[in-house]
Amino acid sequence: MARKAVAVNIYVVTHPQATHHVDGLVGGWFDSDLTDLGRRQADAIAAELAQEIAGEPVDIVSSDLRRASRTARTIAARLGTEPRQDRDLREKSYGEAEGRPQSWLRERQIPLPPVGDRLRHDEGIVGAETRWQLAERAYAAMRRIETSGAADTIVVTHGGAATLLLAAWIGMPIESSGQVQFGLTSGGITKLHGDARNHSHVIAYLNRTAHLAA
Template sequence: MTRLLVCRHGQTLWNATGRIQGQTDIDLDEVGRAQAEQAAVLLAAQRPDVLVASDLRRAQDTAAAVAGTTGLPVHTDPRLRERGYGPWEGRTDDELAETYPEEFRRWRAGQPVRVDGVEDLADVSKRMTEGLLAAAERAPGGTVLVITHGGAARRGIGALLGWPDEIVHTLGALSNCHWSELRSGRYGWRLHGHNLGT
């Protein structure tokens, strides 16, 4: 059995102010750094064998806190990045609702949006699945910790579990520095916990 812990990075200023980050490379804020240090202790107690992170700074800095506690090296995989939101990055919900009313409604309903520069959900699911499976292959039968992003985590988890889009959308968002636990066995991947942490 392989355990896969899929963890969201710590808080950034854009998280705190309700701005869409996407693949814009934002640093952790002071709260996010404290969250990462606190989560590092809890995640170290899970005894991970491997640590893999998105290449964006907020995930790398969160992973660095875990590495400092566990002594594990951080492996980087750009497939674990957040969904690319193109022209939506840096904007708030209110701004999007005003500028892209129909697309914004569809997005909030978990439906596909057709905006140039906004990454297709199927593409996010595909690359996240590839990234998560590649991470899991680093320690078959062990515990693999992945530091990624909220929206990307939801898509990757749903894809590994074989859930259709309408079910994936119902999975609650991961809080900053919280994680989901998946385990693989003879029946494939199964979800054993969601939004774990303190």
């Protein structure tokens, strides 16, 4: 007998305000922490997800960088579970620019071209990842999330990585992902839904932020 299809919900959370945001520093793999406001925002995210998931078992996976992992721990504590970490959910590495002022990066960075191979573009920053390397990580992470068997999963990550997770979810070829941008903001929640009836991949809502106003 054929196995019954199961609906899947994935909640992609972009971590809330971090110290590098307010200090005007380059993030990437720079291990900044949440600000006091960011911690309050993490509490609001946790409350919003607890209301939506309503006591159902949930898997929580996050980037291992502090601003994301602290957010994941706050959510997990509210939901009575433990998060796990996946380094592939990290933001794009900016190499030697990480932790430096944004102005330092802007003065040296070679801008993305409007056409051509934007994914493999070399920004001219020593040690920085290409967007292709970030895309490979994000696509691999989404494959693991989709096949984990969890009916509800919360993913805590970063803005650039989150865009590529969504591209992977909707089946966009990785070669095309260099052109996409979903405009996700700090502390936003995006719900992805796998429809068990017609096996479609739905973006149920994008970048919900009303909880942050509270």
